Amino acid sequence: MSMVIALFRRELRSYFVTPVAYVFIVIFLMLMGTFTFYLGGFYERGQADLRAFFNFHPWLYLFLVPAIAMRLWAEERKTGTVELLMTLPITPLQAVLGKFLAAWAFAGIALVLTFPIWITVNYLGDPDNGTIFAAYIGSFLMAGGFLAIGSCLSAFTRNQVIAFVVSVVVCFGFLLSGFPMVLDMFSGWAPQVVVDGVASLSFLTHFADISRGVIDLRDLVYFALVIGAFLYANTIVLRWKQAD
Amino acid sequence: MLETNGLTKRYGRHKVVDNLGFSCGPGEVLGFLGPNGAGKSTTMKMVTGFVAPSAGNAWICGHEIQTDTLAAQRRIGYLPEGAPLYAEMTPLQFLEFVADVRGLSGSERRHRLGEVIALLHLDPVLKQSIDTLSKGFKRRVGLAQAILHDPDVLILDEPTDGLDPNQKHEVRQLIRSMSEEKLIVISTHILEEVDAVCTRAIIIADGRILVDDTPKNLVQQGDGDLDAVFRRVTCGDQNGAEAAS
Numbered sequence: 001m002s003m004v005i006a007l008f009r010r011e012l013r014s015y016f017v018t019p020v021a022y023v024f025i026v027i028f029l030m031l032m033g034t035f036t037f038y039l040g041g042f043y044e045r046g047q048a049d050l051r052a053f054f055n056f057h058p059w060l061y062l063f064l065v066p067a068i069a070m071r072l073w074a075e076e077r078k079t080g081t082v083e084l085l086m087t088l089p090i091t092p093l094q095a096v097l098g099k100f101l102a103a104w105a106f107a108g109i110a111l112v113l114t115f116p117i118w119i120t121v122n123y124l125g126d127p128d129n130g131t132i133f134a135a136y137i138g139s140f141l142m143a144g145g146f147l148a149i150g151s152c153l154s155a156f157t158r159n160q161v162i163a164f165v166v167s168v169v170v171c172f173g174f175l176l177s178g179f180p181m182v183l184d185m186f187s188g189w190a191p192q193v194v195v196d197g198v199a200s201l202s203f204l205t206h207f208a209d210i211s212r213g214v215i216d217l218r219d220l221v222y223f224a225l226v227i228g229a230f231l232y233a234n235t236i237v238l239r240w241k242q243a244d
Numbered sequence: 245m246l247e248t249n250g251l252t253k254r255y256g257r258h259k260v261v262d263n264l265g266f267s268c269g270p271g272e273v274l275g276f277l278g279p280n281g282a283g284k285s286t287t288m289k290m291v292t293g294f295v296a297p298s299a300g301n302a303w304i305c306g307h308e309i310q311t312d313t314l315a316a317q318r319r320i321g322y323l324p325e326g327a328p329l330y331a332e333m334t335p336l337q338f339l340e341f342v343a344d345v346r347g348l349s350g351s352e353r354r355h356r357l358g359e360v361i362a363l364l365h366l367d368p369v370l371k372q373s374i375d376t377l378s379k380g381f382k383r384r385v386g387l388a389q390a391i392l393h394d395p396d397v398l399i400l401d402e403p404t405d406g407l408d409p410n411q412k413h414e415v416r417q418l419i420r421s422m423s424e425e426k427l428i429v430i431s432t433h434i435l436e437e438v439d440a441v442c443t444r445a446i447i448i449a450d451g452r453i454l455v456d457d458t459p460k461n462l463v464q465q466g467d468g469d470l471d472a473v474f475r476r477v478t479c480g481d482q483n484g485a486e487a488a489s
Contacts, residue, residue, distance in 0.1 A: 006344035010330070010337075017332050017373070080328030084389075087292045087324070088345045089317040242294060 003090050007098025008105070015106050024068065028110045031060055036117060048125025053117055054135045054211045058175055058204055061146050066167035068107060069150020070160045072099050073238065077158040086242060092235040100151050100231055107143040111136065131213030138210030141223040142203055146171050148230035155237040171203075174226075178202030201226075245269045245427045246291065246397055250300035253286050253451075260286045262451035263300070268444065270396070273423045275442035275459070276431035279478050283451040284431040285325045288401050291429075292322045304397055318346075321395035323403055327386030331375035335366050335385045338374065339392060346393040360388040363418065379406040387415065391422070398428045404437060416441045435470040439463060449478045 015021040032053070036042045040052030076082040085095060121127050149170055154163035176182050178199045186195050206219045247267040253260045261283040268274050276284045289295040291302045293309045293316060302309045307316035330338055339360065343353050361367060364384040369377055374385060383406055390398060403419070404412045419428055419441050432438065438445050439459045447455040454477045455462070459470070466473035 002347070003345055006341060009344075010333070010341045013337070014330065014332050079331070080324065080326060081330055083289070083294050083324040084322075084328050087294050087317060087320070087322045088342070089314045089347075090345060091314065239296075242296070 003094045004098045004101070007090070007095060008102045011099050011102030012105055021106065024064070025110050025113060028060070028064055029113060032056070032114055032117070035060065048121055048127040050117065050121055050127065050132050050135065054139060057139045058142065058207060061143055062168060062171055062175060065107065065143055065146035066150045066164050066171060068103050069147050069167055070154050070163040072103060072151045073155035074157050074160045074163045077241070092238045096151070096231050096234045096238065100147060103147050103151065104144050107147060108140055111140055111143065128213065134213045134215050135211035137215065138207050138219070141210070141220070142207045145174070145203060145223050145226045148227040148234070149174065152230040152234040152237060155234055155241060174201060175203045178205045245305055246303070246429065248291065248300065248302045251287065251290060251297050251302055252299040253283070253290060253295065254298040260451050261290070264451070264453060266446060266453065266456065268427055268429070270425055270427050271423065272427055272444055273419060273442045274427070274429045275438040275445045276429060276448065277433065277435070277438060277445055277474065278448040280433065282449045284448065285401055288399055288429070288431060292320055292399055293317055319396045321390035321393065321398045323386045323390045323400040325401040327383050329374050329382060329385055332373060334371050334373055335388070336370040338385065339388060342389045342392055348393060356392055356394065360392050364388045380408060380411050383407055396426060398422065398426055400428070400430045402432055403430055404432070404434065435474055439470055447474065447477050454478065
């Protein structure tokens with residue numbers, strides 16, 4: 001555990017000593033605001049909730065989260081520091097966890113900094129703060145899911161651009177797996193069980209469930225499983241690529 | 245202390261390291277010599293547990309590197325080829341990170357940090373980010389990281405590469421001063437270095453051990469010219485003779 005903490009601290013600090021953190025957070029907050037007020041029609045809806053705000057999270061994450069995740073392993077491999085890291089007495093799982101948790105905490109910080117919108121809606125009306133809290137939890141979990149996918153894929157390559165593009169595509173697949181666009185690829189040949197299974201993988205439906213204010217155990221387990229599975233795959237990719 | 249048996253690494257059909265077996269103990273400074281691409285770095289990557297061998301084993305202080313990786317890695321200090329470092333950190337932050345991962349704490353941590361910083365003269369650049377440092381300082385930060393936990397086995401891949409003559413001299417002195425109770429393995433293609441610090445030299449080419457002898461004997465064989473021996477061994481007799489003439 002102390003290894004994970006040491007690595008976590010190093011990683012999190014590295015976001016803030018480079019402009020990465022500040023650029024990311026500023027862009028994230030600007031886009032969130034733009035989407036909420038212009039596309040989401042926050043005022044025009046005339047309702048004291050943050051539906052207009054949370055509806056855009058999956059789509060913003062689709063591009064912004066892979067941008068955080070792409071550097072996780074690709075950069076280490078490119079600069080050769082992965083050799084330094086993996087010859088320290090650290091297991092691959094500890095390394096993957098430390099880096100992932102730091103990136104997740106960073107995404108969490110960006111998310112927390114959207115609090116002015118929460119203050120705004122409370123100033124203008126009388127929203128259900130329980131629902132808002134649940135939606136924040138859901139959003140954070142979804143960011144974790146995207147990050148785990150991105151982290152795993154970034155271990156495949158030393159090229160951050162490739163890591164980014166492939167992560168966006170895979171995340172897009174996960175986002176839309178409940179929609180005809182993805183399901184039609186399976187419905188022609190796969191048995192119904194598989195189609196249903198793919199449909200239930202959609203980030204969008206699970207996030208929508210939580211953001212309605214219902215924190216269902218199934219949705220929590222779903223995100224935990226996605227994160228766990230991709231991080232486990234991440235350790236395997238790491239070992240496999242190391243052997244080369 | 246360090247033992248390898250049948251260590252082999254294949255990439256596709258090409259054998260980079262071929263059935264390497266040697267063992268060495270404390271007090272030895274083993275120089276790994278060979279032309280570029282001979283398999284020196286790959287051997288070091290396998291011995292330190294970064295790259296998995298295609299066949300064979302390596303033991304560090306009795307710990308098998310593939311099955312007992314962490315225990316073995318705790319005993320090793322390693323400077324990878326090119327001394328990769330986290331460029332956005334300062335040397336102090338970086339060394340503190342390594343100290344945390346190495347499990348150093350309290351007064352021992354302070355003591356060891358102070359010692360390596362003094363030993364490698366890192367004081368003037370401690371709070372400067374690593375990517376602004378000169379090549380020589382970067383290399384020294386890499387060395388500091390390797391010796392921070394006072395390891396039994398020190399594996400240094402081209403430790404003096406990129407240093408100026410004074411710094412080279414200092415690093416060699418450092419290696420000599422640590423060699424009494426440690427096993428130090430260095431790879432190099434600077435032959436004078438072998439003569440200067442090593443107690444034993446292994447010349448490899450195409451992944452195989454060609455010579456395993458003391459530098460003194462090698463110098464004698466080459467009539468005082470280590471270069472000639474190196475060329476003769478790695479290029480074959482005739483080429484070596486031509487190159488020497």
